[in-house]
Amino acid sequence: MTAPALVVLAHGSRDPRSAATITALTEIVACMRPDLRVAPAFLDLSEPSLDQVVDRLVAEGHSEIVVVPLLLTQAYHAKVDVPQAAAAAEARHAGIHVQVTDVLGIEQAFFQILDERLREALRANRVRELDGLVLAGAGSSDPIANAAVARAARAWGNRHNLPTIAAFASAAPPAAGEAVRALRADGRRHIAVGSLFLAPGFLPDRVKELALEAGAVAVAEPMGAHDEIARVVLARYAVGAVDLVPLEAMFA
Structure with a gap:
């Protein structure tokens, strides 16, 4: 059984340094879990969009996708923008499941x-x-x-x-x-x-x-692409992947 794909979803920025940093963070995550299909996506202002990434993953044969929002607080983007974007991406394809995890938050x-x-x-x-x-x-x-x-x-x-x-x-x-x-x-x-x-x-x-x-x-500079952030991304992914498992399958 193929593990769900992981989409690392950032807000996006017109500043190219932002997308480069998110891409670098995604690469760290992928190196930590080479068994996973990992891809970056952006809500706005940068590409690729979540729709574009989900389309690509579905074309590759993935039917389960876990989205980890790279957000540090539970504000409007987390409560409204991310769920709406995920629902819209899922609605584009019959039979696929897009699971949104908790945001990164501010971890110790x-x-x-x-x-x-x-x-x-x-x-x-x-x-x-x-x-x-x-x-x-x-x-x-x-x-x-x-x-x-x-x-x-x-x-x-x-x-x-x-x-x-x-x-x-x-x-x-x-x-x-x-x-x-x-x-x-x-x-x-x-x-x-x-x-x-x-x-x-x-x-x-x-x-x-x-x-x-x-x-x-x-x-100080922003936190940037760091191993500790990548570990939190993978921790959120692990919970999201479990949530994709049907309840009856867990107790079969």
Whole structure:
């Protein structure tokens, strides 16, 4: 019995660095599981689309497909866009099943990646002292999604025993610059910014610009294509693949 195909679904961006990063992450996943058919897809702004990838997989003979959304919070894209795109792709072909898993979320392992990217930024800027952190995420009109980023900021700050403020690139305050200025108003002078993004693009670039203007000493790059993220993708896939198994088959 052939294992379900795995589609790694990202939001997409006009910035080519974003698609290149997602493709590189997909390649890491494929190397970890060479027995699986693994393909990247994008909701918008980049290609291939989910429809295009599902069409290709069906043409190859796959009838079961697991879609792992590369999203860090349960916001509008996770609740509406991804399920709608998956349903539309499934409706294009009779007899196939497209299973959408939980989003990546903000896993404990991701703090290790944030630390790695932060150390890289500190070395590049020759920074040896920190007394404050900002953790910047995309931002959402969904307060639950923003609360997840705020919890992550507290957890990351606790790892380093430093005051840490969550910031957002859009849709919610504070912006990265505002967060840096708030820490400076509290007497902090060596403030670095972590980037809670998977890939480069307009939003992380904007975070960097605003944070440096406000006096941040270093701004980390997005998490990027990393083994730990690939492992979480495969963990989500494993649950989704089990969910495709009919209940009667599990107890036969």
